[in-house]
Amino acid sequence: MNIGVIGYGSRISHVMNELQKQHPEAKLSAIVDVRQNAIRENQEARGNGGVHIYDTPEEMLSAEELDGIMIGTRCSLHTDMALKVLPSGIPLFLEKPVSTTMDDLLRLKAGYEASNTQVVVSFPLRVTTIVQFIKEIVDSGKIGTIEHVQAVNNVPYGNVYYQNWYRDEAETGGLFLQKATHDFDYIQHVLGMEPNVISAMKSKQIFKGTKPAGLKCVDCDENRTCLESPYVSTNPHLSKSWQHCCFAEDTGNEDSGSALIQYESGMHVSYSQNFFARRGAGARGARFLGYKGTIEFDFMKSEVKVFMHHTPRVETYEFQAGDDHFGGDSVLARNFGDIVKGNASSISPLEGGLLSALLCLKANESAATHTFREIRF
Numbered sequence: 001m002n003i004g005v006i007g008y009g010s011r012i013s014h015v016m017n018e019l020q021k022q023h024p025e026a027k028l029s030a031i032v033d034v035r036q037n038a039i040r041e042n043q044e045a046r047g048n049g050g051v052h053i054y055d056t057p058e059e060m061l062s063a064e065e066l067d068g069i070m071i072g073t074r075c076s077l078h079t080d081m082a083l084k085v086l087p088s089g090i091p092l093f094l095e096k097p098v099s100t101t102m103d104d105l106l107r108l109k110a111g112y113e114a115s116n117t118q119v120v121v122s123f124p125l126r127v128t129t130i131v132q133f134i135k136e137i138v139d140s141g142k143i144g145t146i147e148h149v150q151a152v153n154n155v156p157y158g159n160v161y162y163q164n165w166y167r168d169e170a171e172t173g174g175l176f177l178q179k180a181t182h183d184f185d186y187i188q189h190v191l192g193m194e195p196n197v198i199s200a201m202k203s204k205q206i207f208k209g210t211k212p213a214g215l216k217c218v219d220c221d222e223n224r225t226c227l228e229s230p231y232v233s234t235n236p237h238l239s240k241s242w243q244h245c246c247f248a249e250d251t252g253n254e255d256s257g258s259a260l261i262q263y264e265s266g267m268h269v270s271y272s273q274n275f276f277a278r279r280g281a282g283a284r285g286a287r288f289l290g291y292k293g294t295i296e297f298d299f300m301k302s303e304v305k306v307f308m309h310h311t312p313r314v315e316t317y318e319f320q321a322g323d324d325h326f327g328g329d330s331v332l333a334r335n336f337g338d339i340v341k342g343n344a345s346s347i348s349p350l351e352g353g354l355l356s357a358l359l360c361l362k363a364n365e366s367a368a369t370h371t372f373r374e375i376r377f
Contacts, residue, residue, distance in 0.1 A: 012072025124328025
């Protein structure tokens with residue numbers, strides 16, 4: 001099983017490792033990456049000195065006989081790279097967000113519809129045991145038709161979006177596209193309903209300031225007192241090697257955002273995300289409310305509760321969620337390998353990636369214009 005990678009960063013390296021755990025015959029055969037010397041040294045250190053490294057996807061596709069391709073570039077390149085791969089028909093694993101602009105999204109949609117390529121989008125939350133269990137209960141009708149959803153994502157490691165390369169909004173497209181895209185996708189997966197209108201709001205209250213652009217913690221005269229400094233904080237997600245000042249004038253990204261999504265039936269979803277909550281304040285989950293009952297869950301607690309509305313009964317379920325997106329990464333890797341072998345179809349198809357990105361882009365439009373935006377391509 002020969003796999004080619006376009007953009008061999010830490011995320012796609014992890015996915016490749018998961019693929020090899022699920023399918024030991026998978027071999028990293030070729031890489032396209034601008035950091036060729038570093039990649040070559042990395043592969044040699046891993047005992048994989050035979051991997052072929054190319055300047056462009058076109059060179060790799062022309063020279064190699066590949067069974068699958070993974071795209072792990074920075075976000076703004078996801079669409080361009082996917083459009084180079086889709087005509088080949090080779091199964092594709094595509095990192096999220098699938099696009100960061102509306103023009104890219106429309107190009108990707110057209111390119112995908114013109115191809116016969118199977119795509120797995122990196123949406124591991126939808127395939128976790130918790131979400132699959134929730135969908136099973138919702139589909140059973142046990143709590144009635146879902147008439148309201150309340151979802152939250154309080155990110156305890158939010159510093160990565162202000163002190164790493166993610167702080168560049170030109171690369172990320174903002175934090176709806178970075179985080180909410182996952183949550184919108186699992187909500188869509190559970191509901192199976194068509195959204196038609198979105199309204200959103202964003203704010204930047206904490207991670208802003210007047211420190212010089214480009215300042216790093218190591219060079220700051222406040223690095224022994226600042227709560228976000230790796231020299232002070234005990235946050236394991238901080239690293240002295242890449243620490244940019246999150247209170248500098250060039251710090252991008254909002255630090256909280258909320259959205260209301262209305263559906264054709266008239267019901268709506270409320271969603272809110274926050275990036276300065278820390279430690280025990282971190283939370284990620286939702287409540288799905290029907291007339292007969294409510295399902296409540298939190299990924300971080302690995303727990304699901306079902307509240308029946310008309311009987312004095314609460315059901316509590318505990319899960320062994322697993323590591324790496326609560327166990328979802330290994331499920332996606334196994335599915336991708338099965339697709340490469342011709343034994344499966346995508347359980348996280350590009351249709352879901354396109355819709356999730358559309359919701360996020362329309363949320364950005366709504367927040368910028370203070371208007372409701374229709375969900376349509």
